[in-house]
Amino acid sequence: MSDIWDLFQHLFNPKWIFLYFGNTAFLILLIIVFAETGFFIGFFLPGDSLLFTAGIFGENLCKNFYNVPFFVIILIVSIVAILGNIQGYWLGYKSGKLLYKKNDSFFFKKKHLILAKLFYNKYKTTALIMSRFLPIFRSFAPIVAGAIRVDFKKFMVYNIVGALVWTFSIMLAGHYLDKSFPELKNHLEWIILLIVLTTTLPIIFRLKKKKKALI
Template structure:
């Protein structure tokens, strides 16, 4: 049991993931965090930024591939993660809103993603990439409300590449400007977490999510935004 707890602690430590799991674990985590509701706690933003800082090590550990190809592979993992979430939402439908809370599933996160989707329509798939927790549940909600698949894929692909490239290139070039960044990773990760979670924190503090099932009126609003 202690080993399992220790492993989960490592999974939220971006530098440990890069140093011990390399590209394989990076791809797996980005895939899980962008579409599997059990991956909402994983460190997507900070992991990508740290991966950019460790770009040289990542490339050398995987057949010396160019950093550009590494980023493309990670972005594709994000696209596939969202696609799985979308498919899961289509298959599970409203049943998810009736599911009881567990350690890996919190209904409030689903409601947050649904409200975000109602507000921004199809664009939510793009914007959600840059919001922790919401990016995990947004594709699932898109599947539940039966968003047009082609439209979903456009936002999915553009959003994934924009998110991955901006985060990884940010870490990559910041490391080139300040070579000693690896010695201050804990501070950098903390700053990224605070910045990326601030919108979610504001939402929780100033706009409590109502714990109710999605109404037909809400679903109609989503359909209108996508029509």
């Protein structure tokens, strides 16, 4: 049991994934990106930090994947992120109303769905781009879009733009920062924590205030 718990904890350490899994790290990256954007259970997965770390270990990823250029690696991740959002959209389209009646569990929290809806109502379809950079919202925004029947063509435009901006900006940031500051790998946990706190907390606080005002 302790071994399973240790493995679960390690999955939240992106650096460990790339160092331990080697050749299969890229596959794990793709699975996590798809799960995080395609299913509501993905809200706890380390999307941003994983992409940033993937940028740092970009050269290793290229070597382990037929020596393709780093640009191709990012493009593949972008495509998977697009497909994940499509899955999330159809999940919301088919069962969105039922999710509001679903009981809370370890993988599903109704409050996250409500926050995502408030976020979507505030920023409309541009929320699909902004949510890419925000944990929780990244998982629930496409589900909300599907639940409220956003036009699929319009959804796809923002889905594609959001996926490309998200993957290219974060992975390239990690890639070039590592080239400029090689010691970055030694302080990765603190950098990731700072990124998450500065991007997520302000919006969560604002939306929670708005939620209380509506009650």
